[in-house]
Amino acid sequence: MYFSRNIKNSSWFLDIDVLNYTAQNIATMDTNEKLREEIFEIINNQLSLNDPPETKTTFDKLLKQGYDDFQITQMIGKCISVELFDVIKHGKSYNNERYIMNLIALPKEPFD
Known part of the structure; x- marks a missing residue:
């Protein structure tokens, strides 16, 4: 799957398979291996x-703070999940400002 910001309004473009997941699957990402892989x-x-x-800046910052690759990927994944949830559940546009804000704030939990 690929997210692209080269679409109007700097929105992320989602692979249609992801849109077939329910909002509940996103909320329980750790129990859904396919979604986690995506x-x-x-x-x-x-x-x-x-x-x-x-994303890279945050990854490097968290590595220096002692987190391992998997932990960091999970944290960044939570930031992505916040955006996916709003797109799928509420039909909202991708919010790049919130995504960046959530990345920068890691390891603090993402803002919904």
Whole structure:
């Protein structure tokens, strides 16, 4: 799956398979292996493309604070889950400002 900001209004474009998941599946990400894999792929894409750059900056910051790769990926995944939940459950647009704010605030829990 791939998120792209090269769409009007800087919204993230979602693979349609993710949209088939219910909001409850997003809320319980740790019990849904397929969704976790998709979110981890989004994170890997963001890191490899350095888009947004705050993902890599946050990853490096958390590494220096002693977290391991898996813990960091889970934390970033929670930030993505907040955005996915709003898109799927409430039909809202992706909120880049909130996503970046949540990344920067890690390891604090993401703001809903």
